[in-house]
Amino acid sequence: MRLLINIDVPDLPAAEALYSQAFGLTAGRRFGDGGVELLGAQAPIYLLQNPADSVAAADARRDYGxxxxxxxxxxxxxxxxxxxxxxxxxxxxxxxxxxxxxxxxxxxxxxxxxxxxxxxxxxxxxxxxxxxx
Known part of the structure; x- marks a missing residue:
């Protein structure tokens, strides 16, 4: 089994900067303006830009509070x-x-x-x- 970690964020550049500074992660591949792969943990972390109040799953909406x-x-x-x-x-x-x-x-x-x-x-x-x- 291979584990990937996906984290939804509303502000991709700010999230990349925060996690890189906080945990020493580095950017890997970029997926246009919608995602970035962070490396340096045992599993890659993918930051995915998704706006607040967008549909997350079923009837749930993204809330970044x-x-x-x-x-x-x-x-x-x-x-x-x-x-x-x-x-x-x-x-x-x-x-x-x-x-x-x-x-x-x-x-x-x-x-x-x-x-x-x-x-x-x-x-x-x-x-x-x-x-x-």
């Missing part, structure tokens, strides 16, 4: 504080305090288009600290 979705992206980093600082300077918003657990540290962020993100720093054996297998 802060929203919750059962699918979100975690960005695993070596050191949380420098990564958080870079993300905030790029335009992300911090939504909670840094939280620590025996598996690592985490902080929630939101981008200007309502998408949720987490920065994650594994400690010790990471998720293996809590795995029951």
């Amino acid at each position: 802060r929203h919750w979705t059962p699918i979100h992206l975690d960005v695993v980093v070596e050191q949380l504080e420098p990564a958080l600082d870079r993300a905030l300077r790029a335009g992300m918003r911090q939504e909670n305090r840094l939280r620590e657990a025996n598996w690592g540290r985490i902080v929630r962020l939101a981008d200007p288009w309502g998408h949720g993100w987490c920065l994650l720093q594994f400690l010790g054996r990471g998720y293996d600290e809590i795995s029951t297998n």
